[in-house]
Amino acid sequence: MKYAFYPGCSLECSSAAYAQSIAAVCRLLGIELAEVEDWNCCGATEYHSLHRLTAAAVIARNLALVDGSLTELVAPCAACFLNLKKVDHQMSEDPAWASKVNAALAAGGLMYEPGRVKVRHLVEVLHSDVGEEGIRRRVKQPLRGLKVAPYYGCQIVRPYKDVDNTEYPMKLDELMSWVEAEVVPYPTKAACCGGHMTQISEAQAYELLRRLLQSAEDAGADVILTMCPMCQLNLDAYQSGVNSYFGTKFRIPILFFTQVLGLAFGLPLKQLGFGKEIVAAIPILKQKVPAALAAASAG
Amino acid sequence: MAERIGVYVCHCGSNIAGIIDVEEVARWAGGNLQDVVVAKDYKFMCSSSGQQMIEEDIKNHQLTRVVVAACSPQLHERTFRRACKNAGLNPYLFQMANIREHISWVTTDKKAATEKAKSLVAAAVRRVRLHRPLEPLPVEVNPRTLVVGGGIAGIQAALELADAGYPVILLEREPSIGGHMAQFDKTFPTLDCSACILTPRMSEAGQHPNITLLTYSELEEVSGSVGHFKVKIRKRARYVREDRCTGCGICVEKCPTKVRDDVFEAGLGVRKSIYIPFAQAVPRIPVLDTEHCIYFTRGKCQICGKFCPTDAIDYDQKDQILEYEVGNIILATGWKMFDCTRIPQYGYGRLPNVFTAMEFERMCNAAGPTGGKIVLRDGKTEPRRVAIIHCVGSRDVNYNEYCSGICCMAALKYGHLVLEKTNAEVYSFYIDMRTNQKGYEEFYQRLLEEGMKFIRGKVAEVTNADRSEEEKGRLVVQVEDTLTGRQRRIPVDMVILMGALEPQEDAMDLARKVGISCSSAGWFTERHPKLDPVATMTDGVFVAGCCQGPKDIPASVAQGAAAAARVAGLISRRTVWIEPVVASIDESKCSGCRICNNLCPFNAIEYDEQEGVSRVITALCKGCGTCIAACPAKAIAGNHFADDQILAELEGALWDASPEALLATFGKKEEQLELKVLNV
Numbered sequence: 001m002k003y004a005f006y007p008g009c010s011l012e013c014s015s016a017a018y019a020q021s022i023a024a025v026c027r028l029l030g031i032e033l034a035e036v037e038d039w040n041c042c043g044a045t046e047y048h049s050l051h052r053l054t055a056a057a058v059i060a061r062n063l064a065l066v067d068g069s070l071t072e073l074v075a076p077c078a079a080c081f082l083n084l085k086k087v088d089h090q091m092s093e094d095p096a097w098a099s100k101v102n103a104a105l106a107a108g109g110l111m112y113e114p115g116r117v118k119v120r121h122l123v124e125v126l127h128s129d130v131g132e133e134g135i136r137r138r139v140k141q142p143l144r145g146l147k148v149a150p151y152y153g154c155q156i157v158r159p160y161k162d163v164d165n166t167e168y169p170m171k172l173d174e175l176m177s178w179v180e181a182e183v184v185p186y187p188t189k190a191a192c193c194g195g196h197m198t199q200i201s202e203a204q205a206y207e208l209l210r211r212l213l214q215s216a217e218d219a220g221a222d223v224i225l226t227m228c229p230m231c232q233l234n235l236d237a238y239q240s241g242v243n244s245y246f247g248t249k250f251r252i253p254i255l256f257f258t259q260v261l262g263l264a265f266g267l268p269l270k271q272l273g274f275g276k277e278i279v280a281a282i283p284i285l286k287q288k289v290p291a292a293l294a295a296a297s298a299g
Numbered sequence: 300m301a302e303r304i305g306v307y308v309c310h311c312g313s314n315i316a317g318i319i320d321v322e323e324v325a326r327w328a329g330g331n332l333q334d335v336v337v338a339k340d341y342k343f344m345c346s347s348s349g350q351q352m353i354e355e356d357i358k359n360h361q362l363t364r365v366v367v368a369a370c371s372p373q374l375h376e377r378t379f380r381r382a383c384k385n386a387g388l389n390p391y392l393f394q395m396a397n398i399r400e401h402i403s404w405v406t407t408d409k410k411a412a413t414e415k416a417k418s419l420v421a422a423a424v425r426r427v428r429l430h431r432p433l434e435p436l437p438v439e440v441n442p443r444t445l446v447v448g449g450g451i452a453g454i455q456a457a458l459e460l461a462d463a464g465y466p467v468i469l470l471e472r473e474p475s476i477g478g479h480m481a482q483f484d485k486t487f488p489t490l491d492c493s494a495c496i497l498t499p500r501m502s503e504a505g506q507h508p509n510i511t512l513l514t515y516s517e518l519e520e521v522s523g524s525v526g527h528f529k530v531k532i533r534k535r536a537r538y539v540r541e542d543r544c545t546g547c548g549i550c551v552e553k554c555p556t557k558v559r560d561d562v563f564e565a566g567l568g569v570r571k572s573i574y575i576p577f578a579q580a581v582p583r584i585p586v587l588d589t590e591h592c593i594y595f596t597r598g599k600c601q602i603c604g605k606f607c608p609t610d611a612i613d614y615d616q617k618d619q620i621l622e623y624e625v626g627n628i629i630l631a632t633g634w635k636m637f638d639c640t641r642i643p644q645y646g647y648g649r650l651p652n653v654f655t656a657m658e659f660e661r662m663c664n665a666a667g668p669t670g671g672k673i674v675l676r677d678g679k680t681e682p683r684r685v686a687i688i689h690c691v692g693s694r695d696v697n698y699n700e701y702c703s704g705i706c707c708m709a710a711l712k713y714g715h716l717v718l719e720k721t722n723a724e725v726y727s728f729y730i731d732m733r734t735n736q737k738g739y740e741e742f743y744q745r746l747l748e749e750g751m752k753f754i755r756g757k758v759a760e761v762t763n764a765d766r767s768e769e770e771k772g773r774l775v776v777q778v779e780d781t782l783t784g785r786q787r788r789i790p791v792d793m794v795i796l797m798g799a800l801e802p803q804e805d806a807m808d809l810a811r812k813v814g815i816s817c818s819s820a821g822w823f824t825e826r827h828p829k830l831d832p833v834a835t836m837t838d839g840v841f842v843a844g845c846c847q848g849p850k851d852i853p854a855s856v857a858q859g860a861a862a863a864a865r866v867a868g869l870i871s872r873r874t875v876w877i878e879p880v881v882a883s884i885d886e887s888k889c890s891g892c893r894i895c896n897n898l899c900p901f902n903a904i905e906y907d908e909q910e911g912v913s914r915v916i917t918a919l920c921k922g923c924g925t926c927i928a929a930c931p932a933k934a935i936a937g938n939h940f941a942d943d944q945i946l947a948e949l950e951g952a953l954w955d956a957s958p959e960a961l962l963a964t965f966g967k968k969e970e971q972l973e974l975k976v977l978n979v
Contacts, residue, residue, distance in 0.1 A: 167760065168643030185649060187764040215764040 004070040005033035008080035009041050010229030017273025021258035024271040036065050042083040057104035059087040064112040076122045078155040078228035085119040121156050123227050127171040135178040140266030141292035142180035149186040149221035153231045179264035184219040188212050193231045206245045213250045222284050225257040236278045253281035269296045302428050305337040305362040309344035309369035318403035320413045332424045333966030345375050350382040357386035366423040368396040389432035396423040418952050421964050425951030429944045435876035438526035441626035442870045450478020452844025453631035454504050455859030461509035463867050471514045475580035477501050484663040487712040488742035498579040505581035521812050525839025526875050528625050536616040538587035543611035546583030550603035558591045565657035568668030573603050627839045627866040634845040637692035637798035644760040651676040653794045663716050673720050682723045682792035686776045688758050689729040692799035699799050704849040706797040707733045714751040726752045756781045761794050800849040813840050822848045833862040880922035880939045886912045888934035895926035
């Protein structure tokens with residue numbers, strides 16, 4: 001299985017753990033990720049509100065750069081995923097818009113034919129392309145006893161309906177059940193983490209984060225699993241902020257789902273980026289899945 | 300001798316005349332088309348004065364053929380054929396051009412529409428010249444009727460016919476008749492006890508000398524046509540001999556298993572592996588469910604057999620195939636409830652205290668799993684606040700666009716029952732309140748007075764993720780209150796989902812078996828939505844109740860009775876005349892290859908061994924044309940769809956495609972035409 005790969009800026013630094021664990025897990029599963037050469041930032045959520053054509057061109061440039069022999073592009077970040085998918089979709093739906101975007105790309109000698117590249121999120125690829133059998137076959141350390149809250153956030157399932165159920169997605173739940181983790185019902189799994197709201201209005205952002213943390217704690221989760229660098233950063237880095245703002249005592253590690261998959265596959269901790277999270281995950285893992293952790297530490 | 304053809308172009312008010320220049324079409328046809336001696340346009344051709352005009356023209360102008368350009372022949376072909384017949388013209392010397400559904404309703408381009416109308420008229424004129432007089436075929440009507448589905452609509456239809464003295468087979472796939480109505484506690488808006496009004500009708504149907512009741516049975520195959528259908532019915536093995544069983548229930552009592560009852564109790568209650576679905580079941584004969592029976596799954600038990608006082612348990616019973624001939628078929632197969640797990644944000648199946656409407660019906664029923672007590676899933680706690688969510692799967696582009704019609708009233712009924720039986724508050728979350736039948740609006744007013752609370756807004760989600768002390772441990776309904784323009788979160792203890800009414804899973808299969816069509820949603824299509832609501836496009840097949848679309852009990856009963864009246868009318872006529880549009884085999888050309896025998900979907904071709912030729916049984920033939928196309932010797936011809944007729948029709952439609960077609964259609968060359976022929 002070979003896919004074009006668009007890592008996105010976050011994976012370079014703040015989500016290095018995601019980047020590392022993706023690389024390790026995909027290598028093991030035989031998924032070849034060919035990084036798009038000379039890719040650029042997707043513009044995140046802000047650029048679209050400032051200048052639509054520039055934003056679209058910035059994103060379409062990455063689509064245009066996808067190696068002609070590849071038809072599927074994997075993006076692990078929810079915002080990058082949505083931006084890429086949205087621009088491809090809008091260009092496909094509106095040929096006049098597509099020619100405007102392509103006129104902008106032409107300045108750099110590029111052209112993107114709408115619909116040529118299918119944009120996919122990593123969780124879809126693992127769930128649908130590798131599939132249950134492919135995942136189960138690799139499990140060396142079943143994560144029995146670890147209660148995980150799968151958190152999807154908003155951008156992967158909305159507004160496009162073809163990834164998973166928009167209101168109550170299940171693909172990450174299923175993926176985690178295949179490695180035998182105990183998936184808790186997580187009612188806020190598709191609610192918003194606040195995105196960049198932490199920079200604009202702390203009070204609003206903290207309330208959104210508090211709801212996610214509270215609901216995970218009520219569900220008895222040991223860890224929250226994310227599939228988006230922004231969600232991970234918000235829940236992890238601002239957890240102490242939430243605690244001091246509301247007087248709560250949350251201590252829930254926030255991990256990337258690929259880290260936990262890697263643990264179940266028996267990959268070494270070093271390759272999975274553990275230790276980079278702010279709310280430490282190792283103590284709870286030691287308590288809940290000692291065998292898996294011991295194996296990973298030894299490796 | 301040249302034919303004398305009359306052409307009549309209908310305005311259909313503005314339906315046709317608003318787009319097509321009908322006067323121009325009539326003028327053009329009259330001036331140009333070969334053999335056309337009269338061409339007129341008229342406001343409403345189907346009106347009695349329109350028909351009269353045609354009749355008079357036939358007499359005064361000695362017309363030998365008639366063409367009407369109007370709506371679909373499905374609507375008015377019969378009308379105009381009758382007009383021809385009244386004026387002494389064989390009704391099959393008539394042809395209809397559909398310029399409404401095929402032109403004016405589907406375009407806004409007036410010029411192109413007018414030109415296409417000319418083409419269709421030219422096609423009809425060319426074709427009708429080659430029509431041959433035909434006589435309808437008489438078929439005797441078997442007085443026996445098959446009613447498929449034993450809910451209230453089917454029961455009503457069966458009783459009406461049986462009371463009129465005609466034999467009826469009432470077919471039901473569940474172990475008992477009664478349908479959904481048997482599951483209900485009360486009926487709106489009168490709050491009659493559902494069982495009290497239904498069960499007398501059930502037992503009447505069960506005991507009626509003219510009704511053969513076949514429960515736990517399904518329709519396998521249908522052949523033939525109006526007057527003489529042949530039906531094959533699979534009578535599934537009950538493993539209980541009906542001739543011996545007295546309905547004492549000892550077998551049920553002794554059976555050691557417990558199985559969740561997903562059908563009658565909507566998953567809220569349990570039954571045994573051998574069971575009678577409910578106390579008033581008709582017939583009161585148990586059914587053994589082999590999937591859960593200990594003997595059938597593990598090979599040992601047979602306790603029911605040991606205790607049965609009449610030796611009625613028969614573990615070796617097999618499905619039986621029964622064959623009957625019936626004159627008419629009434630479909631009354633009802634509906635199924637929307638699967639509420641398809642809307643995961645409402646939590647059904649995940650949050651225990653979210654209930655479906657059918658679960659709640661059973662809960663309210665004194666004979667139901669909670670003995671009529673309204674309690675949470677734990678079986679004992681009474682709710683303090685109940686939310687009723689409307690339009691779950693209805694009026695929603697993601698699921699069903701249609702309104703299910705009955706849920707608003709059912710929700711009001713539930714509100715009343717909660718207020719009557721508990722101290723709880725009740726909230727209704729509705730999009731629009733629809734209470735438009737006799738006594739319904741009054742019932743709504745009554746609930747407003749009783750204190751049921753109404754919030755206008757589509758619920759976003761039902762969640763257990765609390766945000767405050769008040770919400771802790773409860774279900775929270777998140778909704779935009781569109782009357783106050785605010786987002787609201789309302790903590791409740793119980794949620795009832797008013798699931799949509801959907802067509803039965805196998806409705807399309809059944810439609811195919813009897814040769815009728817379904818709407819895109821899957822409801823059976825009636826012959827005319829207003830004027831012929833219980834007949835279908837297939838003669839002798841009628842529909843009643845929810846299988847035709849969501850409706851309440853009074854409407855279902857009315858349709859059951861209406862369908863029965865239609866059938867009784869056919870039976871009392873004794874003979875029906877069926878379309879002579881059938882195939883016929885020229886025996887001098889038939890080589891006896893028998894290719895057609897197996898292709899015929901209606902088994903209407905028999906083979907004569909002695910003569911070595913095939914013959915069409917005209918009473919069974921539906922004129923589909925399969926054999927005609929397949930015959931390698933071209934020995935089969937189709938009445939009214941003969942090759943020369945079809946080719947002439949094409950030539951007329953394509954009159955402007957070649958000078959030859961033009962000459963054939965007009966009898967003149969282009970430069971000789973009185974009115975200019977426009978090329979589009």
